[in-house]
Amino acid sequence: MTSISLQRLCLFVFLFSTIFSNSQEFQGKAFYMSKTSVDMSNFGRPNMTEEQRKRMEDRLKTMFQKTFVLTFNRTESVYKLEEKLEAPGQRGGRFTAIMGGAVDGVKYKNVKDKALLNELELFGKLFLVKEDLPKLEWKITGETKQIGGYTCNKATAIKTWKDFDLTALRRQPAREENEENNETVEEEEQPKIEVTAWYTMQIPVNQGPGDYWGLPGLILEVNTDDTTILCSKIILNPEDKATIKRPTKGKVVSKEEYVEIATQKFQEMRENFRRGGQRGGRG
Template sequence: MKQSLLKTFVLAVVACIGTFSFGQDFQGKAYYKTKTTIDMSQFGGGRQISPDQMKRMQERMKSFLEKEYVLTFNKEESIYKEEERLEAQGSGGWGGFASSFTGGPKYKNVKDKELIQDQEFFGKQFLIKDQLKNLEWKMGSETKQIGNYTVFKATATKPVTGFDWRSMRRRQPENNKKEKDSTKSTDADDPMNEVEIPKTIEVVAWYTPQIPINQGPDDYWGLPGLILEVNADRTTILCTKIVMNPKEKDNIKKPEKGEVVTQQEYTDITTKKMQEMRDNWRGRRGGRRN
């Protein structure tokens, strides 16, 4: 009981310190590194993959499995952008395919509950406009240090929208058997039959009341402090540097280019495209068998 009261007191103190340190026109930048882990041995199509082959595959995929972003924020708005860098050689193939699902700048306005996402999908530009949805965070008492900041733990269950390759995994044997039993022989070799994406994932976030804004990287927000770390399924987002009130402030602009769609409309578009690709693959396989 005493320990719980002490942590509550510490939280209140750091929140107050942070509150008095910010003016009305402040701006900050948080730099993040993201890493997604994929077990490539699951997708060998039944073939054994040697350690050397696995290493080469991981190197080719590194350019989109590991990225760097910057979150520019004030009290109400933020924009989350990937930092520009030279593309690693050999990032084509499956890496180029997966990069079609990587988003562009993401704008959040926590006052107006506004979300705008710049998104390219197979060469077409979309502008996803939707209401900013919050997660039902469960506040924990666990703390740790990230750099100079004391961070507190919060957890939530997040629905997976659309074709999120970051959560893609091999289908469980019992589910896979049902799928194969209900398909034609030409579908049995379909690699997508081996893959599933969960409907929800568990999220662990670490936020600091020392920066008392409810912003965070990517889709994450809604905590009483800037989110410095996120562990969501197989993806980790970690803040590596924070710059408060930089001498040269950026203009936080809403993305403007692209066909305007809602998140549900965009999910429908990507789902239809993936089904078309799957049907085309089946057609080619069927043609080769004849």
């Protein structure tokens, strides 16, 4: 082997090792603003004044506008609420007290193992919701747009699962009343929620916010019927790399088990507040 060939071989090995090393160490952070709209017509008392309804609506808007941080590498990611100081006077109120029992935790995704772990705190008790990573059948439309300097492609899918949300607080009492009256309780139909996602192949990782993944690039925006998740900032290969670890704390339950536990707890809280209000009114 000539000296020139040997030099070329050494250069090739060096370049291959550098590319592989960078690939293994690649990491990024994406910041997302999540906004969820809530149908206010089903909330509050029938005799609630417009001023009271407006205050509740403002609290709900604040409660459902959150900033999350997605820390990711090529196979794993951790999605969690960005820690912020609470503004003075932001807490308080019956509804805030009820919903304050649920605390957003860490959501871990592993696209290689198809694992999804969600660490959640409910009224002081820690749960680890464990399930297979849900898969969406994405259809790439060919449309493109710019998001923060990144060229994004559009994809759509139909989501057939629904996370625990405030509608559970309205459905449960109605179901219990029907059961007490021996009325037929119809099983709820499988939800079919249209999802629109925008992803960029400039960041070729199979990751995204929340439960979303499965596209050939980082998902920067997600839209459903009532929620918009939009990326506001991206940091690639930060100097201070974070450790992406599987959460291990909490009682291990399935999503179905957690939904049942959470629904029961919120129902108990609502009944306690209702009884307290009735006693206060009579006094």
